[in-house]
Amino acid sequence: MKLRLVTWDVKDTLLRMRLPVGQQYHSVAKKRGLHVDPASLEQSFRQAYRAHSRLFPNYGLTQGMTSQQWWSDVVGQTFRLSGVRDEGSIRLVTERLYGDFSTSGNWEVIPGAREALQGCRDLGLRLAVVSNFDRRLEEVLRQCNLHGHFEFVLTSERAGIAKPDPGIFRKALSLARVAACEAAHVGDDYVNDYRAARDVGMESYLLRPEGNPRLEEHRVPNEHLIRSPDELIQRLQNATE
Known part of the structure; x- marks a missing residue:
């Protein structure tokens, strides 16, 4: 799909x-x-x-x-x-x-993040946030000029559930009105992001910057690993065709 x-x-x-x-x-x-x-x-x-x-x-x-x-x-x-x-x-x-x-x-945008978000939108993809964060996140995203990319920002405080609980991903899918097989999640944590999203049937990608390897990388296929956020765009082009 x-x-x-x-x-x-x-x-x-x-x-x-x-x-x-x-x-x-x-x-x-x-x-x-x-x-x-x-x-x-x-x-x-x-x-x-x-x-x-x-x-x-x-x-x-x-x-x-x-x-x-x-x-x-x-x-x-x-x-x-x-x-x-x-x-x-x-x-x-x-x-x-x-x-x-x-x-x-106190925050800075990770290199490649703006390009990744704009690239996703250029592909016709809808974007949202699923984050173990508190109520301050929306204001932080606004001040970093990222908020406008997202349809909604679902924090663990707002959801009342934190990753890796599958409930927070199911809540996001319900808000977006899409099936799990029509969605992908991107994050830097193997358990909270990569594995948790897959457990509800979503696609997922694990961000691992060059020079920051972790033991769980061997469990992740190379096509699901990205070294910078903007590396995602090439991976997603096939998924949107």
């Missing part, structure tokens, strides 16, 4: 952070008089993020949390794990960082 819809992951597929988390947190904290080692913040963030994701998956929505509260807890714990004890300063830095990550200031 002819391909009609392409859904996209966002983080590390279309957008990436301008600086590592530790450096970004360090920069904001320094302006508030807090001097914390960026490497320590990087390590603490990963620890806090993993723990919170395990205890309160998908921003704790089913446990009565908001995504802003969830992120505030993660960022606050990041600084505590790095040795900061001033709760007033932690609160101010947390609020600033939440706002900063709502804008394009």
Whole structure:
């Protein structure tokens, strides 16, 4: 059946952070008089993020949390794990960082992403987003001048379901009113993007930039691997004929 819809992951597929988390947190904290080692913040963030994701998956929505509260807890714990004890300063830095990550200031478009989106539209394909992200994503995409490419942006917060749960892909297919066999998904995560989309019957492509191989690549046929977003266009031309 002819391909009609392409859904996209966002983080590390279309957008990436301008600086590592530790450096970004360090920069904001320094302006508030807090001097914390960026490497320590990087390590603490990963620890806090993993723990919170395990205890309160998908921003704790089913446990009565908001995504802003969830992120505030993660960022606050990041600084505590790095040795900061001033709760007033932690609160101010947390609020600033939440706002900063709502804008394009901390994000940049991955090379080839604009070309890929325009190329898909030139092929007559409809586009949408399926991303494990919070409510700030639409504004970030607007500020990065990508939002206009998409019919809808389905975040895990909006859907109430996070990848790799097949429900978020089924919700996207329902919103687009297309069958799974008429859709493809593009992302950088083997489990959340490549495998999860295929499990609901969609086509999928795994983004793996040159020099960033991972062990699961051997499970992915070469024709499903792309090294940059714009490499997708040639792969899709056959699927739209």
